[in-house]
Amino acid sequence: MLLLAVAVRTVGASPATALTAAPAWPEADPAAVARWQALRFGMFIHWGPVSLTGKEIGWSRGAETPIDVYDNLYKQFNPTNFNAEEWVSIAKAAGMKYIVLTTKHHDGFCLWDTKLTDYNIMHTPFHRDVVKELSSACKKQGLAFGAYYSVTDWYNTNWPVTSPAGKVKREQSDLDAYEKYLQGQITELIQNYGPLLTIWNDVPARYGNRGADTIKLVRALQPDILIDNRTGDGGDYDTPEQKIGKFQFNRPWESCMTVSAHNAWAWGGTNDGVKSTAECLDMLIRGASGDGNILLNVGPRPDGQIDPAQANLLKDIGAWLAKNGESIYGTRGGPFKPGEYGGSTRKGKTIYVHVSKWPDKKLNLPPLPVKVVSSRVLGGGKAEVKQADTGLEISVPESDRQPIDTIIALELDADALEIPAM
Numbered sequence: 001m002l003l004l005a006v007a008v009r010t011v012g013a014s015p016a017t018a019l020t021a022a023p024a025w026p027e028a029d030p031a032a033v034a035r036w037q038a039l040r041f042g043m044f045i046h047w048g049p050v051s052l053t054g055k056e057i058g059w060s061r062g063a064e065t066p067i068d069v070y071d072n073l074y075k076q077f078n079p080t081n082f083n084a085e086e087w088v089s090i091a092k093a094a095g096m097k098y099i100v101l102t103t104k105h106h107d108g109f110c111l112w113d114t115k116l117t118d119y120n121i122m123h124t125p126f127h128r129d130v131v132k133e134l135s136s137a138c139k140k141q142g143l144a145f146g147a148y149y150s151v152t153d154w155y156n157t158n159w160p161v162t163s164p165a166g167k168v169k170r171e172q173s174d175l176d177a178y179e180k181y182l183q184g185q186i187t188e189l190i191q192n193y194g195p196l197l198t199i200w201n202d203v204p205a206r207y208g209n210r211g212a213d214t215i216k217l218v219r220a221l222q223p224d225i226l227i228d229n230r231t232g233d234g235g236d237y238d239t240p241e242q243k244i245g246k247f248q249f250n251r252p253w254e255s256c257m258t259v260s261a262h263n264a265w266a267w268g269g270t271n272d273g274v275k276s277t278a279e280c281l282d283m284l285i286r287g288a289s290g291d292g293n294i295l296l297n298v299g300p301r302p303d304g305q306i307d308p309a310q311a312n313l314l315k316d317i318g319a320w321l322a323k324n325g326e327s328i329y330g331t332r333g334g335p336f337k338p339g340e341y342g343g344s345t346r347k348g349k350t351i352y353v354h355v356s357k358w359p360d361k362k363l364n365l366p367p368l369p370v371k372v373v374s375s376r377v378l379g380g381g382k383a384e385v386k387q388a389d390t391g392l393e394i395s396v397p398e399s400d401r402q403p404i405d406t407i408i409a410l411e412l413d414a415d416a417l418e419i420p421a422m
Helices: 030-039 084-093 130-141 175-193 210-221 277-289 308-327
Strands: 041-045 098-104 144-150 198-202 254-258 293-298 342-347 350-355 363-365 372-377 384-388 391-395 406-412
Touching (some): 030 293, 041 144, 254 277, 308 350, 372 384
Parallel strands (some): 041 098, 041 293, 098 144, 254 293
Antiparallel strands (some): 342 350, 350 406
């Protein structure tokens, strides 16, 4: 996929960090940022003709798969079992609130009816606009829809480098012409498939401050859209990859993670496997506790179906969220920062303490500047809470503890968001 491929290699440049100077582009609508943060959990989808090989999208071009073979896979791509409504239903069953699709990855292949290149889904035997169908299904079922769009393009001859892995420099290239292409395609995505939740750019190396023009364009086309920090020149939120972001309350972030047991982004073949439900829930809980979103990736099969192993995993996550979602959705991280014990989330006058690892019979936390008026254990059970000037002590009988995450809701006599992180 992105800046990290499988576990054996790290490629590309690190994502841009928060800018210290005033940005040269219109800042995000705070209300739009708050709406996106409240969603907390989304589905990432990496898919295209590369699924025919079971190899990684983009990165396998010129590596495991010769360039001429890779670039002609689209002629065989006919995912007749693709059903956008089913994909969205799987996301909803997982408790996900939005979907971000790789409309164009580094390999340059486009999953929509773009008028700017013939290297697109309409020139495959399938001949159906995947972006249109998925965008429509999201609207129908009430999920937000966002478009991943790679800044890097190893197929387009105007981009300065090509495969494998962008390490081959072209003798001739034209970034001015490429910028027109990029802006034209992003315009198509927003105007024809919007409104979009986000434009998720990727791998901006060699694009530099041209990214500011991308952000200006996106804002002009849809003022409330969000754009990530991989434009080449900043953005609205940070994107830690294959790791959970640190606690960060003053700058939005979203960790992109894979369900694949081998950390593959595209479909990894029949022997790929999936992570455990506990591993994926840990991502979600630690993400929300750190005040971040989690974008959990699936790689559909070449026939168009989301692999049953991936779909079943997502169903299990959704079952947990159906019981415990109040501690994730619409929350902010803290006030207790994540630690070995777990973490905490908050909204209104409630703090949710997530305990994945009990340090002993009791959990000791820093003192709160407000009063705890009552407590409860989500899913049933009893918590004993002792509050003193020196700290907060929480104990739950072993019989009432949950195997993945025991959640204690602390009801306060004041707004939990007013408490400084500790």
